Amino acid sequence: MKQILVDIKKCLACKSCEIACAVTHSESKSLIGAVLQDKKPRQRVYVEAGDGISFPLQCRHCEDPRCVSACMSGAMYTDDQTGLVANNPDKCVGCWMCVMVCPFGAITQDTEQKIAQKCERCVDLEEPACVMACPTKAIKFLDIDVFSKDARLQYLTNFHLKEEGK
Amino acid sequence: MKWENKSIDPAVRTMLGKADKDGIDTVWDRYEAQQPQCGFGLLGICCRNCIQGPCRIDPFGSGPQKGVCGAGADLIVARNLLRSLMGGTAAHADHAYEAVEALYMAADGLAPYEIKDENKLKSVASKLGIDTEGKDKNRLAKEVAETAFADFANHGSSPMKWLTATAPQERVETWGKLGVLPKNPDREIRTAMHQTSMGVDSDPVNLILSAVKLSLADGYGGLHLATDIQDILFGTPTPVVSEANLGVLKADHVNIIIHGHVPLLSEKVVEWARKLEDEAKSAGASGIQLSGLCCTGNEILMRQGVPLANNFLAQELAITTGAVDAMVVDVQCIMPSLADTAACYHTKIITTMPIAKMPGAEHVPFEIEKVDETAQQIVRMAIEAYKKRDPGKVNIPDEKSSVMAGFSVEAIVGALSKLDASNPLKPLVDNIANGNVLGACAVVGCNNAKVTQDASHIGLVRELLKNNVLVVATGCAAHALGKAGFLTSEAAEKYAGETLKAVLTAVGNAAGLNAPLPPVLHMGSCVDNSRIGDLVAALAGYLKVAVKDLPIAASAPEYQHEKAIAIGTWAVSLGVFTHLGVVPPVLGSQQVTTLLTSDPVESLLGGKFYVETDPIKAAAGIIAHIKSKRAKLGI
Numbered sequence: 001m002k003q004i005l006v007d008i009k010k011c012l013a014c015k016s017c018e019i020a021c022a023v024t025h026s027e028s029k030s031l032i033g034a035v036l037q038d039k040k041p042r043q044r045v046y047v048e049a050g051d052g053i054s055f056p057l058q059c060r061h062c063e064d065p066r067c068v069s070a071c072m073s074g075a076m077y078t079d080d081q082t083g084l085v086a087n088n089p090d091k092c093v094g095c096w097m098c099v100m101v102c103p104f105g106a107i108t109q110d111t112e113q114k115i116a117q118k119c120e121r122c123v124d125l126e127e128p129a130c131v132m133a134c135p136t137k138a139i140k141f142l143d144i145d146v147f148s149k150d151a152r153l154q155y156l157t158n159f160h161l162k163e164e165g166k
Numbered sequence: 167m168k169w170e171n172k173s174i175d176p177a178v179r180t181m182l183g184k185a186d187k188d189g190i191d192t193v194w195d196r197y198e199a200q201q202p203q204c205g206f207g208l209l210g211i212c213c214r215n216c217i218q219g220p221c222r223i224d225p226f227g228s229g230p231q232k233g234v235c236g237a238g239a240d241l242i243v244a245r246n247l248l249r250s251l252m253g254g255t256a257a258h259a260d261h262a263y264e265a266v267e268a269l270y271m272a273a274d275g276l277a278p279y280e281i282k283d284e285n286k287l288k289s290v291a292s293k294l295g296i297d298t299e300g301k302d303k304n305r306l307a308k309e310v311a312e313t314a315f316a317d318f319a320n321h322g323s324s325p326m327k328w329l330t331a332t333a334p335q336e337r338v339e340t341w342g343k344l345g346v347l348p349k350n351p352d353r354e355i356r357t358a359m360h361q362t363s364m365g366v367d368s369d370p371v372n373l374i375l376s377a378v379k380l381s382l383a384d385g386y387g388g389l390h391l392a393t394d395i396q397d398i399l400f401g402t403p404t405p406v407v408s409e410a411n412l413g414v415l416k417a418d419h420v421n422i423i424i425h426g427h428v429p430l431l432s433e434k435v436v437e438w439a440r441k442l443e444d445e446a447k448s449a450g451a452s453g454i455q456l457s458g459l460c461c462t463g464n465e466i467l468m469r470q471g472v473p474l475a476n477n478f479l480a481q482e483l484a485i486t487t488g489a490v491d492a493m494v495v496d497v498q499c500i501m502p503s504l505a506d507t508a509a510c511y512h513t514k515i516i517t518t519m520p521i522a523k524m525p526g527a528e529h530v531p532f533e534i535e536k537v538d539e540t541a542q543q544i545v546r547m548a549i550e551a552y553k554k555r556d557p558g559k560v561n562i563p564d565e566k567s568s569v570m571a572g573f574s575v576e577a578i579v580g581a582l583s584k585l586d587a588s589n590p591l592k593p594l595v596d597n598i599a600n601g602n603v604l605g606a607c608a609v610v611g612c613n614n615a616k617v618t619q620d621a622s623h624i625g626l627v628r629e630l631l632k633n634n635v636l637v638v639a640t641g642c643a644a645h646a647l648g649k650a651g652f653l654t655s656e657a658a659e660k661y662a663g664e665t666l667k668a669v670l671t672a673v674g675n676a677a678g679l680n681a682p683l684p685p686v687l688h689m690g691s692c693v694d695n696s697r698i699g700d701l702v703a704a705l706a707g708y709l710k711v712a713v714k715d716l717p718i719a720a721s722a723p724e725y726q727h728e729k730a731i732a733i734g735t736w737a738v739s740l741g742v743f744t745h746l747g748v749v750p751p752v753l754g755s756q757q758v759t760t761l762l763t764s765d766p767v768e769s770l771l772g773g774k775f776y777v778e779t780d781p782i783k784a785a786a787g788i789i790a791h792i793k794s795k796r797a798k799l800g801i
């Protein structure tokens with residue numbers, strides 16, 4: 001199964017992923033429609049900087065999600081078919097337990113409905129919007145093993161020079 | 167990008183196939199590689215005006231709403247817009263200034279140009295209040311040039327003379343009340359640059375007023391000045407028949423494409439290409455075929471009948487034919503990619519202006535005193551390059567269309583005076599009043615990789631003509647319409663509504679064409695939008711109403727350049743309803759968007775911007791506007 005994986009050297013903090021994510025969550029799905037819409041759409045990926053790097057953070061759709069375990073109303077669940085972590089808005093009571101346990105801060109508040117909101121990984125799109133929007137291709141949508149192989153090959157590129165691959 | 171989405175021009179489509187085969191990277195490939203483009207940039211809400219930035223405003227409200235300095239979206243958008251206008255105004259003012267210098271030097275016998283149009287010289291001089299009595303053309307030309315120089319040196323408080331002498335009086339008063347009369351193009355650009363720097367103006371409305379002021383500097387210190395001086399030097403255009411599209415290139419000729427905007431060198435290249443035809447023949451060619459791209463192309467089409475190769479987006483594809491021996495460029499709209507494209511063929515790219523050089527091109531400096539030598543050198547370089555042409559790489563598309571161009575205001579009035587010598591505008595005005603001509607629309611501007619090449623120009627104009635709206639065109643829009651056959655008498659038969667067709671036929675017959683006038687009048691280059699300004703001012707004057715009350719509109723369906731933003735703002739300031747077919751980078755600010763597209767600007771200036779990317783819907787919007795103006799006039 002493909003995952004959203006980030007090449008941390010490549011993120012320039014341009015926030016194109018944030019914009020594309022918000023647009024995907026708008027009524028018109030277009031940038032212009034989204035800015036003209038009354039209730040502004042909100043993104044589910046956040047570019048944060050710290051420790052010398054910038055990084056687009058969104059729900060990691062963990063295999064053993066703490067948010068699901070912490071959810072007392074059964075709103076947060078792992079979808080059997082997609083394997084993705086999702087929130088059922090009808091069941092969510094806005095207690096924010098999920099927010100407290102998520103180590104990535106990937107869950108935020110839908111300010112209108114007062115419930116938890118997070119990345120749904122754009123299940124209707126071929127690739128998540130943030131991945132398509134990233135101009136440096138820092139955000140990738142790959143099988144874990146493909147990502148790892150790329151990383152191994154990069155490591156070996158300049159092996160004799162004793163430098164980490166670029 | 168699907169090839170159907172790149173262009174509707176069949177010649178361009180053929181060349182796209184060749185570009186693919188030859189491994190040429192085109193503007194469309196690069197546009198595609200840029201997708202998706204930055205949302206902050208598209209909305210105009212990024213600021214790099216100081217080094218605390220770059221700052222961005224979150225358009226959706228959850229992130230930062232202020233830059234480091236405290237600037238919000240409205241301010242950032244307004245500042246960025248004004249900076250775009252500066253780019254456009256600077257380009258036109260610099261162009262005009264070069265023409266004035268040429269006139270000044272020609273008058274002193276220091277530049278090898280003959281003052282071709284004494285009538286225009288006299289008419290410009292009288293508008294400027296210069297006494298023409300008993301002065302020879304050189305003396306008068308010098309005084310006209312000095313008046314222009316004085317505008318650029320004006321550090322007093324009076325407005326630019328070129329504006330007060332050529333703009334409608336009603337407008338001068340309106341602009342005066344708003345405090346937006348420019349004094350001196352250079353000074354206004356300088357002041358606006360200052361105004362938009364960090365920590366100066368933080369009032370979006372004040373910045374938009376400066377945009378209006380700058381657009382007037384553009385309209386009169388750029389467009390109008392350039393047209394006037396070029397007409398004096400090279401002649402006021404009269405109708406001329408030629409051809410347009412890549413099919414004008416000839417396999418057995420030395421092909422020289424002239425590209426850019428300023429006709430000072432290109433007029434000379436045309437002259438010398440004709441004189442050096444024999445040298446081309448000695449090199450084994452059958453002759454020299456010149457053709458034009460962008461607005462230099464329009465200038466030499468109108469005055470010299472030189473055919474048009476194509477418009478902005480196809481400049482690389484012209485080279486891809488493999489048949490272009492030299493492409494001579496001056497300034498503006500010259501893609502930096504040209505040298506890369508040319509490297510795959512034998513084509514020489516020749517840059518000529520000190521501010522427009524290109525690695526990989528050859529630079530032959532334009533020096534006004536030596537312009538004859540320079541032009542000869544360029545023609546000879548093309549002949550030399552011809553000898554190295556690889557016939558195996560040549561593929562010239564067949565497509566070309568006949569075009570009639572050269573409709574200066576003088577030429578239009580001339581044609582109309584065949585119907586009514588004492589009152590030339592009367593036949594046109596009568597036909598507008600009785601509804602035979604519903605109104606008029608200027609379709610102008612560039613191509614833009616965001617729009618299928620020529621599709622919006624053609625789509626819009628087809629609708630307008632069908633509804634009896636007369637169209638005038640300049641710039642790359644005029645090229646598009648020329649290539650598609652709209653600049654011909656047959657187009658009147660094919661595209662014009664019944665009543666418009668009848669009027670065009672009457673005028674055409676009276677003017678001795680024995681056929682209708684083309685339904686789209688080619689009025690020139692982008693600086694020649696000033697001619698359109700003069701035409702609407704004359705119509706308004708004849709009717710004793712303001713320009714803003716006329717049933718007219720303007721449209722830039724595929725614009726890309728900062729110059730177009732300046733011209734569009736000038737049109738709005740003149741009182742014209744101005745359609746934009748590409749969304750400008752202002753939507754990040756509700757305030758600026760509203761200011762430009764609705765009541766605020768309309769109540770102050772009479773015109774406004776109208777943004778619509780679908781050409782068919784845009785035509786409907788323009789027609790609705792024209793009808794509402796007719797209703798207000800009671801016609």
Ligand code: SF4
Pocket residue numbers: 213214215216217218219220221232233234235236237242364365
């Ligand atoms: S001028 Fe203000 S908004 Fe612009 S970069 Fe500087 S701090 Fe940021």
